[in-house]
Amino acid sequence: MMAVASSGGSIWPLNLFFSSSKIKPFLTKASVHNYSKRFSSHVRCKNSYKNSVAVYPGTVADRVLMDIQNSGIIACLRAQSAEMAIEAAQAALSGGISVLEITMSTPGVFEALQFLVHEYPSASLGVGTVLDREDAKDALKCGAKFLMSPAMVKEILDDVAEGQALYIPGAMTPTEILLASTAGAKIVKVYPVSALGGVQYIAAVKKPFPNIKMIASQGITIDSVGQYIGQGASSVVLSDAIFEKNAMDEKYFDRINQLARSAAFTGSQAVRKIRDNMS
Template identity: 30%
Template sequence: MDKGTVMEAVRTTGIIAILRGVPVDAVVPAAEALYAGGIRALEVTGNTPGCLESIRRLRANLGRRMLIGAGTVVNLAMAQLVLDAGAQFVLAPDLNPAVVAAVHEQRKLIIPGVATPSEILQACRLGVDMLKLFPAGALGVRYLKELGGPLDGLRIIPVGGVDLGNTKAFAEAGAAAVGVGGALVDSSAVASGQYEVLTERAAAFAAAFREGRPQPAASPSC
């Protein structure tokens, strides 16, 4: 799947589910539950035990229905490993030019973490197509909105501290999507096999983002 197709799917869905610490045997049922709630893109974090096997299982079982990415990719070796495992896109908490170049060489989407205008512009000069605003909860909705003044037109995905209470506001402020971890993929629900909790939360997050996303202006009637 080419970068453009992945970007459009992420933008259309509006939510990237973050699977951090989810056991290998639970990733497929967790992903199925998220899919049932309307989620179409997820990432397995690189610091999750068995993350590579989780990516392989997700691609094998849901690869035709969901976008499977890898997150918390902090070095070149990890970037290569997750791509070899089948990750269709890569997210990082920082902006590492070597990781960006490696992922671009594989013609995959890289979403590096940025927090300042300088990092944002550096990422743009490296040819990055989408940016991860991190930690978004600490920086706040107003910060994202004010970035849109001098740096309009950017595809920014707030991650870190995103919950149901601020998802709509981030969408209203111009977010291309949001990345959601524990507020969506509840670890206690996964541990107890209550996957319906994930489905309910997924539907709520998807609805909140859709509600907040600016709608295109209507065409004038004849």
């Protein structure tokens, strides 16, 4: 039986946790990998996100948007299994990361999400690379506070219009950025930013759209976080910069924790600098 340290220091056996919910327990590695991307064909989570709405003032979407703007960092996690996702996420969250997404490509993504939502109720946890309404609904039932896509999926945006979660659509061109904002997106992910010119591209698209909140995503390093935020990005997505391939392959979670601490500090300092300059 696999055990994972909780945020309070206790040890939670995953089999016990998941068997107490409607999620199947982790019995073997094979059973974990059998949870495919189509989670809804196996089990469904309870509507746990409803509890989050009552905890904080305003909507969940408002709270997550505030967390994103205050931290300057969204950690993007891809893992080979739900167990690895949980351990890597715990390392990042204990390192100071407050906003974290697990991508749909992670086997057992919803099981990992529900466990982490239970253990870290104050964190803004979400699901990335959400491409259709069905996956979005399953993510919400498992407690996702935000959903992110590489492009805009209008049906998802419509489904969370009441603020039960924040939807962050992806956009590449000025036209796509404007369309997403006009459709109701509170913030837009500019993707793939490095391939488009990096910091210079963010600076360029912010000029005609100074009031549209943007997240820079793809190929960003911790060292460049301050530059992106300095040029108008509300936040940046960090993937390999926190969850290094070698650290993930070797399960070197102390390294992930160190990178998370560096990223969280760099993001908060960059945000503080911008606010100090505006005051």
